[in-house]
Amino acid sequence: MTISWQRIGFLSVSLIVVTILITLAVNRYAEQLPYRGSALSEIPNLLPPETKDLGSLILNNYHEYRANTVRWSAVYYFCLFGSALFSALAALFLKLEILGERPKLRNDVSACLATLAALLITLSSIGDFQRKWAANRVAASAMENLAYELLRPSAAANRESILTKIQAINNARNAGIVGDVSEAAPK
DSSP states (O other), rough: OOOOOHHHHHHHHHHHHHHHHHHHHHHEEEEEESSSTTGGGGGGHSSSSGGHHHHHHHHHHHHHHHHHHHHHHHHHHHHHHHHHHHHHHHHHHHHHHHHTOOOHHHHHHHHHHHHHHHHHHHHHHHHTHHHHHHHHHHHHHHHHHHHHHTTTTTGGGHHHHHHHHHHHHHHHHHHHHOOOOGSOOOO
């Protein structure tokens, strides 16, 4: 039995589609889990009326950044562990005796798995998913701390300062996504 390049292409595309579907399923599952900073759900009840609008703004940003953190984390770690898994499976298929009478199939499957492993690690590196995950994680933490700062009695008088901090966190997050994570830490 010969496996054509069309069949190999179909198998490769199928594995990539399955990989993407698994990533989406992990992301949906992760959204159902209790999230870090769940104590922030009490913040709106504790804020004085004059800072509720800032609290809403900060919490919306926090939830956006946490959701992005989960997504980038899922993609990054799936690429990392998926690459290791596909690489190991490629080596395993080369050594399986059960496919001994079908060396072409064994070699083709191993080649497809090794190719997927290389593509996943390359995608993760080029996409710089780890940096995007870290930038969102740092920004979410900074927003969480800023939400707690709103509970201080002086918060209403410091509106300008708080808005400036929100802008600084957003700018640092963007710098972290496109540049260096060390720039993502708010000053």
